[in-house]
Amino acid sequence: MSASRPTCPNCGSQHTVKNGSIHNQKPKYQCQSCKRQFIENPINKIISKDTIELIDRLLLEKISLAGIARAARVSETWLQKYVNNKS
Secondary structure (H helix, E strand, O other): OOOOOOOOOOOOOOOEEEEEEOOOOOEEEEEOOOOOEEEOOOOOOOOOHHHHHHHHHHHOOOOOHHHHHHHHOOOHHHHHHHHHHHO
16 A cells, blocks of 8 residues: 655646655655645745744844845745845
């Protein structure tokens, strides 16, 4: 008996293959139909209001985005999008 394959969130195909893992060792898959890469059951981290207030204060201090991301424990990608949307 084989394990069921995850369904692609983009096209709904079950023609997927394992394609490595992400930073926290969750398996990453690739859809063979549309070539999208994804993980099963992604968990979105909610950024608290306190963390956002900390980020806003740190942005005024001329600290690098990488440093702010480390201090606030958010991804650099999320932080860059946040800064771009503030402008």
